[in-house]
Amino acid sequence: MSFEINGKTYETDEEGYLINLAEWTTDAAVHLAEEEKVPLTDNHWEVINFLREYYNEFQIAPxxxxxxxxxxxxxxxxxxxxxxxxDLFPYGPAKQACKIAGLPKPTGCI
Structure with a gap:
């Protein structure tokens, strides 16, 4: 599976998570959020950016x-x-926010 933004193709797994984490961009995040029906506010970005920092530091999605x-x-x-x-991520803060942040599905998420 994949999606395209501005001529760039992003590959995703069958659940919609990015396969190549290094390809993540804010445009990709906006697209993934639209697919998840999550309107991104500053509070959403705060969590998304936090998750990306956490992942960079610990190499795992919390x-x-x-x-x-x-x-x-x-x-x-x-x-x-x-x-x-x-309230921010109704389908699961870890699971849904990680998807939008371009991270793998957290361990233990169904």
Whole structure:
């Protein structure tokens, strides 16, 4: 599977996750978010950029519990909770946000 933006083709797996993580761009993120029906706000970008930094540092996409704790530590308690993250990414903060961030599906996600 694949999609194209501005003449560039992005390959995805059968679930829509980017195959080549290095190809991720903000344009790709916007496209993936549209497919997921997630309107990107500054709060979404905050989580997406956090996930990309986390992945670069640890080479793993965090599961939702780890993500929730880490977001709370970095951005404050009001953002470090499941309700806030599910409001942003209704189909699963770790799973859906990782897809939009161009990262692999987190371990443990169905």
């Amino acid at each position: 599961a939702v519990r780890v993500l929730t704790k880490a977001i709370g530590k970095k951005f404050g308690e009001e953002k470090g909770n499941s309700k806030y993250l599910y």
